[in-house]
Amino acid sequence: MTVLDRLAATIEARKAADPASSHTAGLLAKGPARCAEKFGEEAVEAIIAAAQGDRAALVAECADVLYHMAVMLAAQGLGLADVLAELERREGVSGVVEKASRKGG
C-alpha cells in the first residue's frame, strides 16, 4: 500500500469523524466548494514557492496540494484512485499526439 492509498483511506474514514478532532472532517463539513477553494489556495502557494525557487517550500506545498486534492475529490464522492486510473489510461500516449488528436489532426 502506498502513502497515497493510506491517505485516501484515512480521508474516507474521516468522513464520519468529529470535525473538532479531525482537520479533514472539518474541511469536508464546510462543503465541496470550500474544499475546492482550499485546493486552489494551496496550489497558489506551490506556484509561489516554485517561482521563488524555494525547493524545500515547494515540496511542502506540493504535499499540501496532494492532500487538499484528495479532500476535494472526497467531497465530490471521488478519490485519488479515480485520478490514478485516468493517469494509467494515459500512460504511453504522447501529450503531443493527444493534443493533435483533439485538434482533429
Ligand SMILES: N=c1c2ncn([C@@H]3O[C@H](COP(=O)(O)OP(=O)(O)OP(=O)(O)O)[C@@H](O)[C@H]3O)c2ncn1[C@@H]1O[C@H](COP(=O)(O)O)[C@@H](O)[C@H]1O
Ligand atoms: N496530509 C495532511 C495535511 N496536509 C495539510 N494539512 C492541514 O491543512 C491545514 C492547512 O492550513 P491552513 O492554515 O491553510 O488552513 P486552515 O487551518 O483550515 O485555515 P483556513 O484557511 O480554513 O482559515 C493545516 O492545519 C495542516 O495541518 C493536513 N491535514 C491532514 N493531513 C493528513 O490527513 C490525516 C488525517 O488528519 P485529520 O483529519 O486532521 O485527523 C493526517 O494524518 C495526514 O495524513
